[in-house]
Amino acid sequence: MGKIVISENVSLDGVTQDPTGEEGFRLGGWLSRVGDRDREEWAKVECAEALGSEAMLLGRRSYEFFSARWPSRSGAWADRLNSMPKYVVSSTIEDATWNNSTVLQGDVVKEVSALKQRASGDIVVYASGRLVHTLLEHRLVDELRLMIYPVVLGAGRRLFGETGDNEPMRLVDSRTVGDSLVLVTYQPLRDA
Template sequence: MKLTVNTFLTLDGVMQGPGGREEDPSGGFEFGGWLVPHYDDDMGRIVDGWFAEADAILLGRTTYQMFQPYWEQVTDPGNAVAAALNSLPKYVVSNTLTDATWNNTTILSGNFLEAIDDLKSGPGRELQVHGSHRLARALHDAGLVDEYRLLIFPLVLGQGKRLFETGAAPSAFTLAGSKTTSAGAAYLTLLPTAFGAGELEVGEFEVRDGQERVRD
């Protein structure tokens, strides 16, 4: 299975608490629900498209415990997100969770990166990560992410959990697709092309004969 990270971001990279005031106030976060005023049908179609490709869902403990009580209530068969989350196999990474009652859930503890690598080797289309800040960071640093799908919204919060923070493994990406929504969000599909400081290509500009150019 291909491992994809699907998430909502602000311009300063914040992914915390997009859907509601009390969704994730940890760390004194003040802007829960920042995404809601920017929701539109374009975004809905993009997100439905994500879940249409999923054969399994991978979540961190905090996101799992936020998602379960909300999405279990959504029984509308026309809601593609709820239908996927409530029925598909779910894997939650936790060393403290002992009981996972959401339908079709398996707890991954201990060496979860090895377990996730094994899942990737199995059959299926996509193993999808949604939210799950610390998990997404660990997967990035381990080089396990095959594709990022980022919806970036036109606002800066100045606080909150970020997808890429200081110390993240240096990486380069190829832009595989892009769109904009009517509400002004930019949707990027990114494929990792280089991973680690030794693989990241750098260069230098110079002035030669009065002209600026890339140094050979």
């Protein structure tokens, strides 16, 4: 069975909105507020994650963002993202054009559950805020990998909004990335 892995860049106060500053959010662009070493080490972590994943799962907006940027890039990270199987959850996209992409339509919980059954490795979810909330609410997430940036925004869409129930987590790894980023990995404690 596959494992759903949420991989998110988050501010210290849990904001995930507009990290690159391209969405027009007044506090966006916070990814670039770290030094060169941080960005270089972040890129190594992200590349290793992609190389170790079986597939990518994205919501429509994140799919459109990624598919507009990655096909023209080269290198190990780009080659992996461009070649790996990609699944996009959307009710409006009928034909996904990014190489090796499949549209999952209909009931999100049913479709993602079936995908987990078919897969054998990590299915990584990048960005995709609405999809992440749905996956968390329906307890389909097997692991959270959070790259924490040293900035407090005070406003914006957060990784964890209102949830239907509490979900205890277990810390399975933490480490410093570069000079000021922290990567933490949690797994849900389903039997707690």
